[in-house]
Amino acid sequence: MSGSKAFTVMAGVAGVPAEGVLAGLAGVAVAATSVASMTGRAFEAYQERMRREREAARQREQAIQQKIAQIRAGTSSSSGPARIPVELPDTGTSQINPAVASDVHRRVQALRSRLPNIRAEYQTLIEQQLLNAQNVQQALQRTEEALNGNDLTAAQTYLQALDDARIQVIQKARAQWTSQIEYLQERLEELQTRLPQAIHQQMQTRIDEVSNNWQQLSEADIETLHQLINEVATQADQIQEVAANLAASWSQAGYVARVVQIDDGDVVIEIETHEGANTQMRVQFYGQQIELEGPRDQEGVGSCAERTMAVMRLFQEQGYQLEWNKWNGEAVPEEMRSLAALPAAPASPQTSGKTPQSSHSQPSPRRLEGQGY
Numbered sequence: 001m002s003g004s005k006a007f008t009v010m011a012g013v014a015g016v017p018a019e020g021v022l023a024g025l026a027g028v029a030v031a032a033t034s035v036a037s038m039t040g041r042a043f044e045a046y047q048e049r050m051r052r053e054r055e056a057a058r059q060r061e062q063a064i065q066q067k068i069a070q071i072r073a074g075t076s077s078s079s080g081p082a083r084i085p086v087e088l089p090d091t092g093t094s095q096i097n098p099a100v101a102s103d104v105h106r107r108v109q110a111l112r113s114r115l116p117n118i119r120a121e122y123q124t125l126i127e128q129q130l131l132n133a134q135n136v137q138q139a140l141q142r143t144e145e146a147l148n149g150n151d152l153t154a155a156q157t158y159l160q161a162l163d164d165a166r167i168q169v170i171q172k173a174r175a176q177w178t179s180q181i182e183y184l185q186e187r188l189e190e191l192q193t194r195l196p197q198a199i200h201q202q203m204q205t206r207i208d209e210v211s212n213n214w215q216q217l218s219e220a221d222i223e224t225l226h227q228l229i230n231e232v233a234t235q236a237d238q239i240q241e242v243a244a245n246l247a248a249s250w251s252q253a254g255y256v257a258r259v260v261q262i263d264d265g266d267v268v269i270e271i272e273t274h275e276g277a278n279t280q281m282r283v284q285f286y287g288q289q290i291e292l293e294g295p296r297d298q299e300g301v302g303s304c305a306e307r308t309m310a311v312m313r314l315f316q317e318q319g320y321q322l323e324w325n326k327w328n329g330e331a332v333p334e335e336m337r338s339l340a341a342l343p344a345a346p347a348s349p350q351t352s353g354k355t356p357q358s359s360h361s362q363p364s365p366r367r368l369e370g371q372g373y
Contacts, residue, residue: 004291004292004293004294004326004327004328004329005291005292005294005308005324005326005327006289006290006291006292006324006325006326007289007290007291007292007312007322007323007324007325008288008289008322008323008325009242009287009288009289009290009320009321009322041317042316042317042318042319042320043319044319045317045318045319046319046320047319048319049241049318049319053234053237053238056234056237057230057234060230060233061230064226064230067183068180068183068222071176071179071180071183072176074179086131086132086135086136086138086139086161086162086164086165104150104152105150107152108147108150108152108155111143111147111152111155111156111159112144112147115140115143115144115147118140118159118162119140121166122136122140122162122166125166125169130169130172130173131165131166131169135165136162136165139158139159139161139162140158140162142154142158143155143158143159143162146158170215173214173215174214177214177217178211178214180222181207181210181211181214184207184210184222184225184226184229185207187226187229187233188200188203188204188207188229191229191232191233191236193262194236194240194262194265195232195236195265195285196264196265196266196285197264197265199232199265199285203228203229203232206225206228207225210222210225235285235286235287236265236285238287239265239266239267239283239284239285239287240259240267242267242283242287242290242320243259243267243268243269243283244259245315245318245320246269246281246283246290246315247259247269247271248318249311249312249314249315249318250269250271250311252314253307253310253311253314255271255272255273255311256271256272257269257270257271257272258270260280263282264285265284265285266282266283266284266285267282267283267285268280268281268282268283269281269283273294273295274294274295277295278295279292279293279294279295280292280293280294281293290322292308309324309339312324312339313339316339322339323337323338323339324336324337324338324339325337
């Protein structure tokens, strides 16, 4: 396990990049040809994992929709009825002081010219089922009648009643959107330690944008953000499962292996492979590569490579397809990249915890050593 190695994940991890904001999330799409090349235990493991992931996604979506419904129900009940009524006051006929008649006439004309825009504004609120249509139409009709009679005071009173209702609508809408945005923020914070900082920051920027522009929000906007969070959550789950399966493969081979940290979204496992020194493997968040870094000059490079490949074959049986593409920073020749092309070697460690030395005869490492591996 000495030196560094890198494996490209060809299939078995399906990280789908979220459109737009998460363009940097370039997970591995599972190619049909790669999946088709899986056989036996590996293909069965892959199918079972896909089934679990679909079920987890279904349950996650169900929980989100239930939470959103609870938020909407809670904000509706705490903010009054679904449609805000316009409280129409009783007004008498106003007497116009002749000294200000010309000013009143001017202001009446100004209000009359604004009336079409006022009608359009409140029609929008009616269509959104936020205001009572009958109340609004009645208030607008009385406003127009008052303007036609040069009764500025009455017209202003009706318009004030409309504006009071509009303010209630805005307060109610803000409460609803604020609660939904807080839920988005809560979901993102739960994922923070599992995401690369760049992706977390991009998601935070999107949430900040909708928070600052809540008056232009739609349910579709909220749904889009939940979908983006779903995608990065699924990716984080997949990468953690990859790491767990990788550690299990090392354990199956007789080594002590464990997940030790999540570093900027990458999951790091540590394996006790050498006396006084350990090997680390890093599973990249983006699902494209698995890297190994072992203590150098601990054993012959040939047997090291063989034992590493033996463990990675065990890992592939859990439904993944890999290519070995780098050794100590150098590209591996094309003919050596397939794990099937390399000789198998037992990988049972001695009880001392040192690098395993099998009691069985080892396959010859000459092919590896002859090519510098």
